Amino acid sequence: MKKFWCLFFIFWPLVAALSFIVAPARGWWFPGPAASPLGSQIDDLFYLILVIVSVTFVLVMAAMGYAVWRASHNTEKSNFTHGSHSLEVIWTIVPAGILLFIALYQLDVWAQYRVKGRFPKGVLTAPIAEVTARQFEWRMRYPAPDRKFANEADVQKWLRQPEPGDLHSVNDLHVPTGTPVLIYLRTQDVQHSFFVPMLRVKQDAVPGLVIPVWFEAINEAKNVNPQLQGVVHEWVCAELCGWGHYKMKARVVSQPAPVFRKYLADLQREELDDGAKGAAPVAVVPGRDADLSVAGKQPVGGQPAVNE
Amino acid sequence: MSTLNPASQPALVDHAHAHGHHHTQSFISKYVFSTDHKVIGIQFLFTTLLMLMVGGALALGVRWQLAFPWESMPIFGKVFAKDGGQISPDFYTMLFTMHATVMIFLVIIPVLAGAFGNFLIPLQIGADDMAFPVLNMLSYWFMWPAIFCFGMSFHAEGGAAAAGWTSYPVLAGLKEAAPGSGAGQTWWLVGVTFAGVSSMMGSINYMTTIINMRAPGMTLFRMPLTIWSMFITAILQSFALPVLTAAGFMQLFDREFGFCFFRPAGLIINNAAPTIGGGQTLLWQHLFWFYSHPAVYIMLLPAMGMVSDMLACMCRKPIFGYKPMVYSMAAIAGLGFIVWGHHMFTSGMNPALGMTFMISTIMIALPSAIKTFNWIGTIWGGRIQFNTITLNCLGFVAMFVVGGLSGIFMAAVPVDIYIHDTYFIVAHFHYVLFGATLFGVFGGIHFWFPKMFGRMMNDTVGKIHFVLSFIGFNCTFFPMHLLGVAGMPRRYADPYMHPYLEHLLPMNQFMTISAIVMGFAQFLLLGNFLISIFVGPKCGRNPWHANGLEWSAPSPPGHGNFDVPPVCYRGPYEYSSPLAGDEDYLMQTKYLPPAERKKEADAHFHAEHDV
Amino acid sequence: MARATIPVRVRWLATAALCAVAASGCGKTPEAVFVSSKRTTDMIRPVQSRVEQAVAENFGTPQNLYASLRLPIDYGTAEGVVKEGGGAGSNHFTYEWTKPETAEQLKKVDLTGAAFVWDSGPNTNVTITRQRKDVPAEFQVIGYHPTEQSIELSINVPDNPEPGDKFRVIGFGMQSGRRLYMQHCMHCHGVSGDGNGPTARYLNPLPRDYRLGVFKFTSTSSRDKVSREDLHRIIRNGIPGTYMPSFLLLKDEELKAITEYVRWLAQRGEFESRLNAGLKDYSKPAIDEREKKGESRADVEKELTKAATSKEFIAEFDESIESAFAGLSRDWGRADEASSVIHPKSGRIDPVADAASIERGRKLYLSDKTKCASCHGLGGRGDGPQTTDVQKRSDGSEYDKPGLFDAWDKEIKPRDLTQGIYRGGRRPIDVYRRVYAGIKGTPMPSFNTALKENEIWDIVNYVLSVPYNGKAPPALKEAPVATTASTAEE
Structure with missing residues (x-):
């Protein structure tokens, strides 16, 4: 049973990570690559965070899984410790640095998008x-x-x-x-x-x-x-x-x-x-009735919804 | 430090008498309008479990529509018999609004602060009751007007409030804007105010009790983390809540008396005359989130504290980094007040604010990370026992990690431009509020059940409940991240009419089936809970061999809690202490001779300053 | 009204949600229904059920639509041939679609309920006895099995169909029309097209009740019905200033399917009201009237019930069914003829070249000839004196309160012309048609006889200039400005 529980907790993070890997191929991802330069930058930032977060997630879950595994096979009394000052310092400073980096790295794209002074000239x-x-x-x-x-x-x-x-x-x-x-x-x-x-x-x-x-x-x-x-x-x-x-x-x-x-x-x-001369109304917008799926992206995987 | 409990002396006298016979109290004053914190806590627990079921039913209604749009809906569809059981879109908006309302105001906040806070605070600090018992009773009974108002909201003309639990004006502020913005919205606002009054009375009580009524020797840094978390939550609550209450009244005045705090001029809604005003809708968002972001921590911190207690006990190991845990909770609370703007990144507020709020929001991940590392540190080298409690705690940590990490995406403003108001957000807050908090609560119910009722809950049923809930939960909510990345907006009754979302239908059906599994799994918990009250095996004072003061009281504790007035000698997490001899726990009340105590103090000093 | 009961039901719903969870999934799913109009339900019992039966026989239920071929509606037709008959006297056979390109699409459509017509073979002239007359048999598909490629019919065929017999299945367009309608339109316009869907009563203005067969904004003359093109345009562009949104991004075939379904619902409703028109004596208000005059209610009801079961009544009623069909077919058919569409003979007067046009229009607007200002007000704000007067119904009775009312007995306001929101469309031709033909079902009259064409254009120019402080949009030039500008640039 111990093994089962350890595997249980290790299994789900794996599924989670895996689902993010298969998702793009199954169409459970962005609706196509960004169609704007700023959008591509946003995507890049998303992927940057995704990588950092995924690595963190896998490491943390692995640490937890390993700790649980060890703790479940421990027949001795627990290790009597109240913590470690240096460890606390390490795991405060390192994430703080990473987080600060993430935060500062975003600022430029945001400024381009929203700060009027940084808008493209003349728009x-x-x-x-x-x-x-x-x-x-x-x-x-x-x-x-x-x-x-x-x-x-x-x-x-x-x-x-x-x-x-x-x-x-x-x-x-x-x-x-x-x-x-x-x-x-x-x-x-x-x-x-x-x-x-x-x-x-x-x-x-x-x-x-x-x-x-x-x-x-x-x-x-x-x-x-x-x-x-x-x-x-x-x-x-x-x-x-x-x-x-x-x-x-x-x-x-x-x-x-x-x-x-x-x-x-x-x-x-x-x-x-003005409808004069009995003429039929001007054919206004070419292809107003166009099928959207042709133009957008091809839905990958999954069936189109038919609500019959 | 004077922590002598001023009320403990009469209580002592009481106990001498109370031992053999009980107070002669009528049924009503003992179980209904009781001023005993334990009864009130249990009342809160029953009420919130009931509301959990109501909120769950509303959620399943939402899920049904997303999986089988416009098909005859079970139960709710009967209201629309003439239309073939096809619910109407305004009913859908009502479903998710009331789901959130019930879950937040009637389940999560009261189950943490109301149920566990009430039950645990006096017991864990060694007091005989709360500082203000009558206020405490009122805080429970003020929940019922809230429940009544939310219930009334359903049968108001136009249906229940349907502007989302965020209740953004102008949608919520003008009767013409939506069917649910009629009387339903007014009832909703009054209901939220009552829920707020209830929380506020609780908070004041908790703060006073924790500051004034600790047992001798129970210094601040000997308090269990549960108490710390309740203390910090109470502070958060009492500072944030007035803002929401005021904002609620402002909206009420806007709606009922023609004020215009949140109503700009010249809006033409539903062909009514153009609005007159000069208000700002963004003001509501600021005020609302000034409460509601700290509220997220109100909904999380107590669970963090409880999990710390349970995890240390189940790993038979002192909590790793007690003080960093306390400081990080305080940091979360402090930072929690200056991050509300991240709900408004796309609202058009000054872009400079976007930058500031982004930095503060990303930095709030830091204390959360520290806490996670400390929990793992606690498990590391422990001797873990796999029972329902441990599993729920591990579930809590794992889900909190997912919820915390997904928060970084939306804290980053540019990325938030894309994922704001998509299902990514829905995934994130369900991971934090349901994944983390509710698993913590499930664990807490199993852990303190023996203290509440003197009997144990069934562990096997508990484990099955955990597995079903955990799998159901993850299968329901994890795919929401992907839906969010695919750009599926929230609160859509029928996303599939947009071609780029059409292919997500099968995934939503899978999620709905998982949600139904998860929903029905809760009957296991409910059954286990209710049946164990009567037939569970009896337990002694300290079935888990835990250290806290509550475990030195009888199970269930009588009126006045402790038969022997507790004196606290050490911190709450001295598991596997070498001083404990053969046992692997050292209760806070256990007296050790001076020589041993010297050793203990030395050990403590070394433990804090060495690896 | 069924709507009014909802809050009560929601009441127990909220309190019983806990029990409901346990029972979720249980219980029969309700079926959508077409509701009868108030005029029908006001009839005495036997007449009411006769009308309801006639409507149901000819139009079916929401689950089982009946495609009456006498109506000018394109139900969507699939052509096929018999592969193998099921024998004489049987009702099933296997088939093949004539057009292979549509075969795949037809697999996904439910043809159940669609009408069925033999085009060749021994069964083309089958008759059945209905209402004591031999009438051509109207076959209906009652079973459709695309995987086995077989069809079951509602009526047994006297002769075994031979392989190669041609047939048509009519009505699959209606199936998709209904599906789309239930998804996009029904929440406001109701399952029956009565403008009383679940969200309807919170909207201002209320959604259109199709059942009078009257639509406001048409390109046809004041006597004519709405054309397909008009409905298509309204569905595609929406109606600004109302809750009717634009469904621009539905595919064209989807818009067409919805249009046909809406026309069908409108004709269904109009059929019902045409039947009712001759039966006023049997309605509650008429009985009330007679009771007031001193007759005994029981006697009156008895007398009417007796009359309603007489042979003459039934014959007359059958007659009225036929004439209702004839009328529907004539009126709705004519609306789509090119000659019904209003086209001015000369183009719009250019308000830039002929600056006096706007001023002439303003004078006409204020004149006694048009009396525009009496409703729309001197400044065009829709606040003319008529809006505060008590108006009369077509039958001479007065409304209970002052204000203008439409054919649905709902209070309406004349358009505020200063806002620049034109529900029927903002093109000059749209405004022209509003003035020329009026707005159907409303007090806005038709001016086609009172005004000459150039006078209407003057008024149009004036109306279009109101939101812009006296400047109207220019008239259409032969060579569009923008194109010349762009070619010059390149």
Whole structure:
């Protein structure tokens, strides 16, 4: 029985470590590699922590397993000791150093992501769109294609007062690829959160605040959806916003700049459609009905959900 | 140091009488409105075990929906008979909100501080009761209004509170925002306030008792770690809780009297008129987490203390590094007050705050690591006995390591950008709160059961319960880490409508089945517990050969606890002391002649300063 | 109402959760049901059950949908041929799908409940006696076994089907429509499409009750029903300013399936209300009325019950079923014809080139000719004097409280035009159609006769300029601005 218990406690950490090793191959991992430079840095930090943590975990569990093994076979009286000053010092200083390293190593990426002064040059005055969350969808307002902003105050003015040339869409944000883009995030009602897993971006939309969020999407050729000529990044809500929280399904489409401008032009044509001459409505967004799984990643392993 | 118990003298006199006959007390004053800390502790224990089952049922409801979305749900689905048993999404939000509420406010906090704190503090410090027995009784009876309010929340118009246990405004703050934000949310806020009042009364009592009523010789550094942890928890509680209570009242005022602490202007919710206000929703988050992060340690520290006691006893070895253990608990408590912001990394607060909170949060892993190393040090070279208690303690340590290490991911802000509000978080806090704390509690129940009822629990059933719980627990919660990495957000009634999450359905089904196994395993504990009260083998005063003062009292202790007023001569962990002769334990109350005591002091000095 | 009882049930649920855990998994799973409209349940018992029976016979239950081929609905059709018959008088045979590319997909679909039509072979003209008449037999699939490739029918075939006999299974699109509807729509719109799902009553405005067959925002003229395209557009884009979200990212075939299912639910509801329309004498309010006039309630009920079981009544009722079908088929079919869609003959007046257009629109808006301001208010804030007046119903009776009401008897507010939120869409053509055809089921009237086309465009320009301090979005140019700009850059 002693052996059983020792093995029992050694077995589970092994399973845990193993599951992290098989997970990527089974599709239980990131939804594809990060599609943005900052996202790749975030992934790197994740893997760094994962390595440190895994090694620590395995060592600690091995130590515990070994200690238990020895202690269970001890027929003598226990070793009478109240501790060891030097050991305490060692296992205070070493982890402190590692932890401090982890903490300081993160700062730069965080600063790039959030500190306005470190934002890529010019993005603050060239917003792609204002994104307004509401129960339970995302509404986009793009500035008119020929609208240029003189300075940040001009952007603030635009955020306060909609302009007649603005373009609107819902649940479908298009951005140019390969260049940092900035959106202004706000909410019309409760708190929501802008979460694009493939871009590794998350930012709460807080009632009463307008928060600038920047990201850069890099299109990888194999992910490009031929109809859209761009890559579809699924976009969800990550902050409980009511009963329809799970319904806030949207997408960010990153397209080469000319395609993006063409998209805006099409959007403008649709938005100004006056239905004259009996013409059918403009075929607006190419491939709006595109199958997402083609563009995103291929689900590996596991069956697609069929709720029959 | 004057630690003489001022109340112990009359108690002594009492004992002389109390020996042969019992106090003539009515049933009600003895078992219902009792002021005896032991009865109150046991009342807390029964109540929390009951609530554990309620919270578990709510959790299984959540799990069912995640495994079999929109399929006819057992039990809960009957409410939706017209819709074919398909629960509604607002009901789902209600399920997870109330699951968290019940588990946190009615199970974990009261089972640690309420049940074990009450039962153990006077016994372990050698007092005859708490400093304020009536306050103590009230602290238990204030839990019932809380339970009542949470219950009322269910049958409010619109259903129970459904804005998450975090209750973020504006969702929770405006009646229009969600069905559960109607009267259900008001009941919820009142319930939380009652639970808070109950905890607060307990905390004040614990602090006073521990400071004033220790037995002669029970210096601060001779206190068992359980007492230290209860002491630190009580301090944490009494400093953090007022903030939550105040915040709760602020939200209540926002909701009921048109105040606007947390309500910005111009929000249009559910087509109501635009809101009027000038408040800040982030303010709630700051206030809420200022309590609720320390609350995590309130939900963990006592279990750490209890496990230290049990582990030392079961390894027949002094706890490794007693003082580092105490200091690290104090450090956790101290740091615990300055890390709340890590719940708000993506909330849009000043990025400089993100950096500060990251550093403090990562550093809080340090005392946790020290404690883990010390537990392993305690096992090292010990003579371990594999009984239910040991297993649960080892389970505690292992689960705490997982929960602690996964915390580093979310403490790191950039990584947290991705995993915030995903299942990674859910995995993390279940590892800490369920994996660690509840296994500690399971161990504690088995360990102190003989003292509570004078009988032993069945060890074989205990072991089966442990194995099923442990496997069920890990199979339920470990895959959540992977779900989190895959980007599955929390609180989704139907994640599979997002193509990138579709393939996670089979995994969720596996987790749900594991959760059901784990849920049903708890009936073993409950059965073992209830049956052993009546038919378990009788035990003596000290069935575990442990050192603490509580083991010198009769099992179960009578009114006033000790038949012989205890005097404490040494620390609580002198297991396998060479001075103990043939025995491998040396009770705190055991008197040794002066020459021996000199030896003991020398040994102690060497032990602390040598390897 | 079933909804009102929920909190009571939740009450014991909360307290009995402990016992419930022990019993989890036990008990029969409940089945979803189509509920009857209030007008039906208000009928005296025999009439009520007759209506309910007629609806159930023609539309089935949520588990077993009935695809009535008389309705203009695309149920989703699979074509196949018989491989081997099960013998004369039997009801089963093995099959092969004609289109191999859909065969794989059809394996995953449950065809049970789908309608079945013989296209060739000896069984094409089978009739059965129903309601004392010989009518063409309406076969239904009652058993579908994709692994054995066999089908069971609801009616035995008189002759053994020969290998190669062609058939169609109609209704699998409905199956997926129903599945998607139950997943995405039912929480608000209810299983029956009555706008009374579990979350419905917390929403403002309330979700649409399809059962009148009336939808507000259509591209069709004021007399016409909603077209498929309109529903598709609404489901895809959502309705801003309401809880109706955008389902943009569902696949096109999924949107189509939902659209058809919604049309089917609407027609089911309309069928029920068309049957009810001729039966007002049998309803509780009518009986109450007669009781007030001094008749004895028991006598009245007896008389009505007797009348309801008479031959004439049954014949008339059967007639009304037929005419309901004819009406549904005509009206819903016409909505999808290209000629029903409103298109202005000339394009929009450019408010930039013709700056006076907005001003002309404003004058029209304020004029007695349109009376826009009487509801929408002088400043367009939706606060006109009509909103505080007591309005009359179509039958002349007054509402209990002041305000505007829609066809569902729910209080509604005229749109606040300053917000720039347009529920029916923000394209000029959308606003044009709102003015031209009105908003169905609401007091917003149609102006197609009162106003000339350019006058409507002036009003549209004015309305579109309200949120932007008098500047309207420009008219569509031949060559889009952005494209020229982008080519110039490159």
